[in-house]
Amino acid sequence: GIQVEQSPPDLILQEGANSTLRCNFSDSVNNLQWFHQNPWGQLINLFYIPSGTKQNGRLSATTVATERYSLLYISSSQTTDSGVYFCAVTRASGSRLTFGEGTQLTVNP
Amino acid sequence: SAVISQKPSRDICQRGTSLTIQCQVDSQVTMMFWYRQQPGQSLTLIATANQGSEATYESGFVIDKFPISRPNLTFSTLTVSNMSPEDSSIYLCSVDYSGGNTIYFGEGSWLTVV
Numbered sequence: 001g002i003q004v005e006q007s008p009p010d011l012i013l014q015e016g017a018n019s020t021l022r023c024n025f026s027d028s029v030n031n032l033q034w035f036h037q038n039p040w041g042q043l044i045n046l047f048y049i050p051s052g053t054k055q056n057g058r059l060s061a062t063t064v065a066t067e068r069y070s071l072l073y074i075s076s077s078q079t080t081d082s083g084v085y086f087c088a089v090t091r092a093s094g095s096r097l098t099f100g101e102g103t104q105l106t107v108n109p
Numbered sequence: 110s111a112v113i114s115q116k117p118s119r120d121i122c123q124r125g126t127s128l129t130i131q132c133q134v135d136s137q138v139t140m141m142f143w144y145r146q147q148p149g150q151s152l153t154l155i156a157t158a159n160q161g162s163e164a165t166y167e168s169g170f171v172i173d174k175f176p177i178s179r180p181n182l183t184f185s186t187l188t189v190s191n192m193s194p195e196d197s198s199i200y201l202c203s204v205d206y207s208g209g210n211t212i213y214f215g216e217g218s219w220l221t222v223v
Contacts, residue, residue, distance in 0.1 A: 097152075099151045
């Protein structure tokens with residue numbers, strides 16, 4: 001099956017810093033999503049981004065499908081950004097999501 | 110976006126018992142999925158809940174341990190049977206509204222087996 005690798009596994013920032021999270025995948029994908037899992041376990045959709053670039057406030061994401069990677073940018077980080085960020089992909093429409101191992105982000109005040 | 114409700118949100122269970130988790134969606138969906146997230150780990154798909162037929166299980170998961178029902182297009186249940194401490198996890202229901210364009214998750218059910 002498809003492999004999804006995320007880096008770094010852990011990241012500690014001071015409030016106000018910027019960061020880049022990376023997701024590499026081993027095969028072509030139909031769908032790529034970024035999620036934020038908050039400390040209460042809830043998964044929040046951040047982006048659906050199989051290709052191209054999207055921005056939502058302080059967050060933006062870029063997927064280069066031909067090179068099989070995606071980047072999530074967090075600017076001016078806040079303590080509420082803490083949690084685990086997951087990248088997940090599907091190979092075909094309607095098929096299951098395969099998750100990466102996640103990046104544990106801690107933003108200190 | 111989808112509204113997906115899971116019950117219970119949290120429970121502490123005795124080993125050897127079974128617990129059923131419910132997932133209710135605010136509109137009809139074709140695809141419903143059940144995931145498990147063990148402590149400190151990523152999400153792993155247990156099965157796809159199919160309306161009107163048996164669930165499709167992933168490798169390593171069996172119907173006797175994780176029976177699933179899908180009586181209609183807005184509701185599904187997952188039962189964790191004969192629980193052991195290794196079953197302590199977050200169990201998450203997810204739905205695919207638009208053929209894979211965006212997949213949404215419920216709030217999760219935190220199970221602790223003692």
